[in-house]
Amino acid sequence: MATTTKSELGSKVEPTNRKGRASAPKNGRQSLSTQSPTPKHQELGLSKEDLLEMYYYMLLARSLDERMWLLNRQGKAPFVISCQGHEAIQVGVVFALERGKDWFLPYYRDLAMVVTLGMTPREVMLQHFAKKADPDSGGRQMPGHYGYKRLKVVTGSSPVATQLPHATGIALASKMRNSDEVTVVSHGEGATSKGDWHESLNLAGIHKLPVLFLCQNNQYAISVPVPQQVAGESVAARGQGYGMPGVEVDGTDVLAVYEAAKEAAERARKGEGPTLIEAKTYRLTAHSSDDNDRTYRTRDEVELWRAKEPLPKFRQYLLDNGVATEQEIADIKKRIDAEVNDATDWAETQPDPDEADTLKHVYATPEERAQWR
Amino acid sequence: MATTTKSELGSKVEPTNRKGRASAPKNGRQSLSTQSPTPKHQELGLSKEDLLEMYYYMLLARSLDERMWLLNRQGKAPFVISCQGHEAIQVGVVFALERGKDWFLPYYRDLAMVVTLGMTPREVMLQHFAKKADPDSGGRQMPGHYGYKRLKVVTGSSPVATQLPHATGIALASKMRNSDEVTVVSHGEGATSKGDWHESLNLAGIHKLPVLFLCQNNQYAISVPVPQQVAGESVAARGQGYGMPGVEVDGTDVLAVYEAAKEAAERARKGEGPTLIEAKTYRLTAHSSDDNDRTYRTRDEVELWRAKEPLPKFRQYLLDNGVATEQEIADIKKRIDAEVNDATDWAETQPDPDEADTLKHVYATPEERAQWR
């Protein structure tokens, strides 16, 4: 359906096979802030290139996100929903899995996840502007409703937690075919209140399905804070009730998330079943461009959390551990700014979907039906 | 709607106020089978009369249940669903609460619960024959779908676990009115797989609502055994994930159930929140008269469990501890046989609902609406 050619869409990230890598040490859970004799990333078997790539995607997602807000305020796009504050979680998880092999069911905050999986800046802007060539839905769904078949990113909707049963079914199919592909399904802590969340974890637990349940706990569901959302101590604490590990991890620490996700992916691949990861962070923006968060949280609270946010923290780690120089980091920023500008200018001029196409793809056409096997 | 007069329906059990009673010792969890210096029931502050009443209701429910099967086989009633094996749980719980004050949301196995709450044998047979005077639904619902306003037994349906959100809402109303009434909601272990189960425990946990979630785990959901139904070790183990105690208790031991329910009721009344009780027993009959359990479980397994079933166990306790003589127990049986015969013969001759009434009570009538406040 895309009318835009691949080259136009910019360079793809080629699937990286990380199978060779040493698995994470069981002891590790230490955060970027604490210093250690051997730097954390070496313990985890991550190279300098890996780390720079991680930083690149975190900053790319942040920059695209900021640009989308700008375009929204300029009246060029009716809606934006943000990944700001979630970048470390999303990038860390993708690096722990196998791009091109594993399945991903993101939710609307997972911009950093999908760009790390290979959605290009131009494609991101196509979906933001709801253009014909938008690879997610051809402009049919709101921004942030990802779905990219080639990247094994499964189409998602707006109703919260509906992707969890799909992930469970995808993993069930993997098990039936004895495939060692893993399915990552992502959601917020508000989604844990839904019946679909429970029914999915129970089914995955019973059949030891290869699923990574990724809860990105940013402390709010729109305006509702965790104490009014989640009974009990935590989301992670519910894992054992479904016969799976419930792992709590600092969601502002990309390496800590990578490590936890790596362990979960290995468990899943070995047929040892699902893992529930609760990655804790903070939603740095309002819920969406339709929200006004001043009605329910103070600026002080927001500022407090800005200080702990993932990007500066990782940047500092790269410098402290001699992974990157100020110059290298500045170069990454420059490269990203150029990519974001290019993507914006280019996508804005792309065609809208045709009115008449509104009626298409409700059912398979007779031709599609005839070819279906 | 009942055309039958109260006296005809037989003697009511008057609400018993147990507030005065000493609360159960925290240490106690011992089963009827083990002997103790002071008999268990005295520790629990239960009198001889209480125990005989308990035994009476357990045996009454069992006898009514057996009679319903007989009538079904005779072609006099199209359907029967059983409480056999669950009597100790249901009677133990009711005795731990306040009849006439607390709310009960039973499920279709809760015959012993509703008779202990005051539904008479004649009324039980009216619902079994779907007669006009059936206090549950006037013959509209299948047998086992209880609902008796005067007894604070809330109308239930067939879809599993739908009563849990209702119980949560009833308890929310109690909290809003600062009433110290407690709500008991009963269900099987299969019901724990439903989204409604999760959403209800979460809401009750967040607001510390006065609910007793009673899971009667009889090891099967029709044909599906627990390992394919419940991920993790147990249902009780999920309690803490909702910030409430999860208590596992021997469901064939009426005093152990009474003790657990008593503690839960006291917690709830004190505003300390809900409790999840998992009472373990075994379904002694097929799922219902429409089921054939030989397709999925062996007779040996069933026989094994018959040996552990609640009635003989409690009978033995009464004898061992000098609570009742063989003669007293025989008298109870005689009295029950007479009541069941009377109820059957009487109810069978009662009128069916009128055809024309089929259209009634979809909405309030204009008169009912005018009187509504």
Place this chain on the structure above:
Amino acid sequence: MAVKTMIEAVRDGLREEMERDERVFILGEDVGPRGGVFGVTDGFSKQFGPLRVLDTPLAESVIAGASIGAAMNGMRPVAEMQFADFSHPAMDQIMNEGAKIRYRSNNDFNVPMVIRMPYGGGIHGALYHSQSVEALYGHIPGLIVVIPSNPYDAKGLLKAAIRDPDPVIFLEHKGAYRLIKGEVPDEDYTVPLGKAAIAREGSDMTAIAYGLMLHHCLKAAEEMAKEGVEVEVVDVRTISPLDRETIIESVKKTGKAIVVHEDTRTGGWGAEISASIAEAAFPYLDGPIVRVTGPDIPAMPYNHNQEAYFMPNPDKILKAMKDLAAY
């Protein structure tokens, strides 16, 4: 009398009912300090406290189910589904429980509950923030389904719904929230459930609609008047139980009927209205019963071109009216 928007009328109605009856309380997602995502309960949390304006977990089934329970225990819950598109997880509680409790208990229990749902599109809400759900709920006996088209009715019907002993699904068109203004009396009043209204008198054709579409019909009717065709416009107001009498009376008078709704066509509420006419007014009909509706696609797209393509509007309605008049 003061001129209010739809959203102000709904807010006033809710507040007045909560002040009038302490059994009335609100529950839903973000209804508390946030005041609801559309601001309907703005300021309520302060005025009535967090328990009477309860921010629930993100769980529609228990929002509906707990409302049913609270209603059976003496309260008057007014639940909010943040968007009608998100009410599907609650359909079991609404359709199988709330709707059936009076009947199945042989009149012993009843459920005095209101569930408010913002519905409808044209607001860049895409597939999951634009749906119309009246046909799904309207099909369920035991439910009362209401759609007001103006501020006066919105407030009066909401008050009637809250004071009614049976469960009411109260649908508010998001596109009408701020767009539609009208006079609303200051004193207490109700608008009876189950009664349609004649929004415009006419002798040549009957147009039947509700919600935002009612206004599109009125616009088209004014255009038709310029060509000498007087269209009577019926505002259904209560989807179910449907006021067939008012509709049939009008069609008997005009001989022609056009039904308009935003929901997708097949099995939409226009089907019931059309079938009721075909059954009861056949000898009076001078032409086919026409439906102007959204197309049979899953829901309206986000892209503005495609969203506009989906939505019925005065032009599309006018064209259908002209064809029918010419029949």
Place this chain on the structure above:
Amino acid sequence: MAVKTMIEAVRDGLREEMERDERVFILGEDVGPRGGVFGVTDGFSKQFGPLRVLDTPLAESVIAGASIGAAMNGMRPVAEMQFADFSHPAMDQIMNEGAKIRYRSNNDFNVPMVIRMPYGGGIHGALYHSQSVEALYGHIPGLIVVIPSNPYDAKGLLKAAIRDPDPVIFLEHKGAYRLIKGEVPDEDYTVPLGKAAIAREGSDMTAIAYGLMLHHCLKAAEEMAKEGVEVEVVDVRTISPLDRETIIESVKKTGKAIVVHEDTRTGGWGAEISASIAEAAFPYLDGPIVRVTGPDIPAMPYNHNQEAYFMPNPDKILKAMKDLAAY
């Protein structure tokens, strides 16, 4: 050719498709060793193993949702809802997910899934084991909804459904399971989705029905024939997308239409059929479009008198046919 019951035809169809395509698997409650509560999958667990005949937890939403996921990952799930009455908790997954995935992904993803649901009453199932749900699912674009009326169609339509790239809701009338018998060929065949059938030819009146009601219509039609009125009986077979062409053709020929279904009347599928006729065949109509349906009550009661009172039957249909013929 051998004479089979409906239930045997469904069982044979399922088994043959599982033998033909290893991607086909069954999931649901008690479908394993128990063989389903109606015995449809009797012996399947032994033949295909526990993973391909998966006993799920008691959780309809994830049964539907996991089927959607498995379908997107190359499998061909055939889910069973134990009773149609229990499919409501899955309505979000079925209506908002399964039905909308092809559309919302702009044709990148599709959901080759079948969900079987025993439906209908007259079996002492009371309010929650007797419901008809075709109008609820039929209203949702993106879903294909099928109701076979005889063993030949049951097997052929089920095979077509399993081989179809889009989600199919396959409704089987419980009262017809053992009651309705018919010849079924031994060799592989399919019956096309989306095509109605003429079950009986006639020139004076068109009766439109499906499922068990089709047989009641045929009985009534035979009675009418004795009085010289030849009723053409249309078997809808696919509820949605609806084969309007076959229905309209017949009504144009006969000039009179009667629609029969067991579901409650208001907003039932008869409304859509009637409205489609009123729209497209108006000039050919010689009388009102009549509906014979279940009454507008929540669902049929358990007591046999009241259950019988609810159910449409040949006598009720015959009376309506006579009145229409006399019009």
